[in-house]
Amino acid sequence: MSDMTPYVLILYYSRSGATAAMAQQIVAGVESVPGIQARLRTVAPVSTTCEAVEPEIPAEGAVYADLDDLRHCAALALGSPTRFGNMAAPLKYFLDSTSSLWMNGALIDKPACAFTSTASLHGGQESTLLTMLVPLLHHGMVYAGVPYNETTLLETRSGGTPYGVSHLAGPRSDRPVDDHERTLCLAQGKRIARLALALHAMRQEAV
Ligand SMILES: Cc1cc2nc3c(=O)[nH]c(=O)nc-3n(C[C@H](O)[C@H](O)[C@H](O)COP(=O)(O)O)c2cc1C
Numbered sequence: 001m002s003d004m005t006p007y008v009l010i011l012y013y014s015r016s017g018a019t020a021a022m023a024q025q026i027v028a029g030v031e032s033v034p035g036i037q038a039r040l041r042t043v044a045p046v047s048t049t050c051e052a053v054e055p056e057i058p059a060e061g062a063v064y065a066d067l068d069d070l071r072h073c074a075a076l077a078l079g080s081p082t083r084f085g086n087m088a089a090p091l092k093y094f095l096d097s098t099s100s101l102w103m104n105g106a107l108i109d110k111p112a113c114a115f116t117s118t119a120s121l122h123g124g125q126e127s128t129l130l131t132m133l134v135p136l137l138h139h140g141m142v143y144a145g146v147p148y149n150e151t152t153l154l155e156t157r158s159g160g161t162p163y164g165v166s167h168l169a170g171p172r173s174d175r176p177v178d179d180h181e182r183t184l185c186l187a188q189g190k191r192i193a194r195l196a197l198a199l200h201a202m203r204q205e206a207v
Contacts, residue, residue, distance in 0.1 A: 006200045007037040007072075008193055009181030011065050012143040015043070018117035019079045020061065021177050022185050026077050026115065026165070029189020036074065036193045041065035065087060067179075071106045075196035076141065077189065078132055079115040081173075082205055084102035084123030087132050089114075095135050108140030109203055111195040113188055117161045117167040118174035125159065125166040133163075150187045164188065 008030045014020035023040060030038040040060040057063055070076065080087040101107055114132040118125050133143050145162045146153060152160060159166035161182040165188045167181050177185065 005032070005035070005037050006074035007039045008075040008077060008189075008196050009065070009069055009073035010038055010040045010077045010079070010189075011070070011091075011094075012042055012062075012077075012115075013045075013088045014079070014081060014117075015045070015088075016081075016169075016173040018167055018175075018177075019081050019115070020114050022117060022165065022167050022181070023062075023077075023079050025177060025182050025185030026079075026189035026192075029186040029191075030077075030193040032190055033187070033193035033197070036197055038189075038193075039069060039073070041069050043090045046093050048132055065094065067098065067101060071101055073110065074106070074110040074200045075110055075192050076136070077115065077192055078112065078136070079117075080128065081169075082116050082118040082124045082128040083129040084149060085131075086174060087128060089187045091132075098139070102139055105140060107136075110141050110197055111199055112136045112141040113144045113192050114164040115166065115185070115188065116164070117169045117173070119169060119171050119173065121158070121168050126161055126163055129161060129163040129166065134181070135148050138150045142195070142199065144192055146184055150184060152180050152183045152187075160184040192200055
C-alpha cells in the first residue's frame, strides 16, 4: 500500500507485556479490513530523568511514537495498563505533549478507542477506559466503544467492556489474552478501522 494509505495508530504503554499482547490483537483486527493499515507505537517509561535515559529506539518491541504518528493517523487505539484505576503516567506524559495538535484541531472528527489491562477483575478497567476517553474528547475525537451486538460481551468471565476492550492479566500479569478477550480485541480493531475509513472519506469530501 502507498504512503497515503490511511492508518490506525495503536499507541500503548506496557511494562510487563499484557497491554502489548492486546495491542497485537487489535492490530490483527485493523488489518482484517481492506484499505487501511495498522501502525503500532509505544511510549518510553517516565522517571525523574525521563528525557535523558531512554535511547531513541527501544531495544525491542514497537518503536516510540512521535507527534507526527498521531497527527496523521486516521484513528487512534490507545492502550494502557490500569494504574490505580487510571492510565499509566508514560501515556499521560505523551498526551500532555500534544497541545500543538489540539491547537490545530489535528484530531477532530477522527475515531478513537481505548484498551486496558488489569491485575484484578474489578480493579478499575472501566474507570481507566472512561478517564482515557477524556483527553480524546478534548481533542475532538469520536469515541467508539464495543457495542453489545458483540455478544461475547455477555459471555466473558474476564475482560471486555462496552467502554473498550480489557484484559484480566492476573496478579503477576502473566495470564494470556483468552478467547473472549481476543474476540473483542479483534472486533474493536475491525470497528475502529471501518470507522476510520468512513470518517476519512467524510473529511476528504469536506475539503
Ligand atoms: C503502580 C501500579 C498500579 C496498579 N494499579 C492497578 C489497579 O488499580 N487495578 C488493577 O487491577 N491492577 C493494577 N495494577 C496492575 C496492572 O494494571 C496490571 O498488572 C497490568 O496487567 C499490567 O499491564 P502490562 O503487562 O501491560 O504492563 C497496577 C500496577 C502498578 C505497577
